Amino acid sequence: MARAPGGGRRRGGGGGRRDAAGSGEAVRKGPWMAEEDAVLLEHVRAHGPCDWSSIRSKGLLPRTGKSCRLRWVNKLRPDLKTGCKFSAEEERVVLELQAQFGNKWARIATYLPGRTDNDVKNFWSTRQKRLARLLRAPLPARSGRNSSAKAPAASSLESRPAATVGNDHNEEFAVLCPQREIASFFIYMNVNALMEMFAVDCHQGPCCPDQVPFGSSSSGVHPCCAATPFMDAQNAALVPYDQASSGLASFNGALPPFAPATYSHACSSSSNAAQLLPKLPFGEPSYPLLDYPGMPEGWNMAPGFINAGAMDDLAYQELLPMMAQPAPMVFPFFGTEHAQGGVKAEPPDAPDFFDDLPPDMFDSLDQVPPPLSPPATSSGF
DNA sequence: AAAGTGACCAACCGCGAAGCC
């Protein structure tokens, strides 16, 4: 879906208005014109990408240095990949690094030649919105074995913040997200298997021009996805609660072939995830695990599976209205910071959400993984 | 064909860090 370049906002003056700056000087805001770009490029050619504020002070452009820098970084740099979507490999790198660094877009962008922090940020934001919508979407009732599974008692719903979501069909889903400070449960769910389970339509995007109904694939895996080492961005960390607790969520369908990651950097290479994951009631992953540099040792991630913890507050907030009971403003899975009336606040005492998770989930889980540690070598920057 | 929705993305804002005086 190629998009015409330049489709942009018209904020701060409708593309030509001159706003009065605090000092009374006219500062232009809004979209850049070709002539302005030319001036900016000339400045960079002559002085290099620095001294941004002088552009305005010299009267070259009625733009703030900040605006000039942004324009250069995001649009005028010669090495940018403009007008091209994130590749599967880039997506994978973003996912890995976001899990490792958090929302450090500038840092992540340094691993992606030709991409800016804004690119990465926008990509991630779009992806999260899509995830949130996927989680929020009413899903049709399942049939067969799944429909017979009992949902947890309502009482346990109340105390399972951020872990359970009901929908119009009275289904419950455990959205198991990591609580880095308590116990990081990363559940990597093949979204295509998920979609198949709930007969959710597949939106594979441009890689998948000819959508094939799931039913037509004998393996149950969308052929497009099966051919993609890293699947579509719509991978969702959504596990039907009853299945999560019963272990049915270990998918037997064919999983996408795994191409060993070409991306790597000098961080942790060892792993103990293989030791941890089997302890979760999802069965032994039958696919190779990607090593997650900088993650607590062993926090590997399967290709085509996302880190459920990557779901940010946005996604969770979008889930809130779906919850049968208003969740307390305690989000143990989402880290120590969360928005609360616009103010970031430390969550109160952690609830006993463990009590509401399947007891067998913890059967052999004795040790809590250590909190995320900074990358061993971030000096590559 | 029109309206609605979602994806994309340019560019602003606020804040904090770094550098300078």
Next chain:
DNA sequence: AGGCTTCGCGGTTGGTCACTT
């Protein structure tokens, strides 16, 4: 040491386009 300026980053907004209904 402290204030000011500049720069960089992350969050957010909102416009446009493509696709769907």
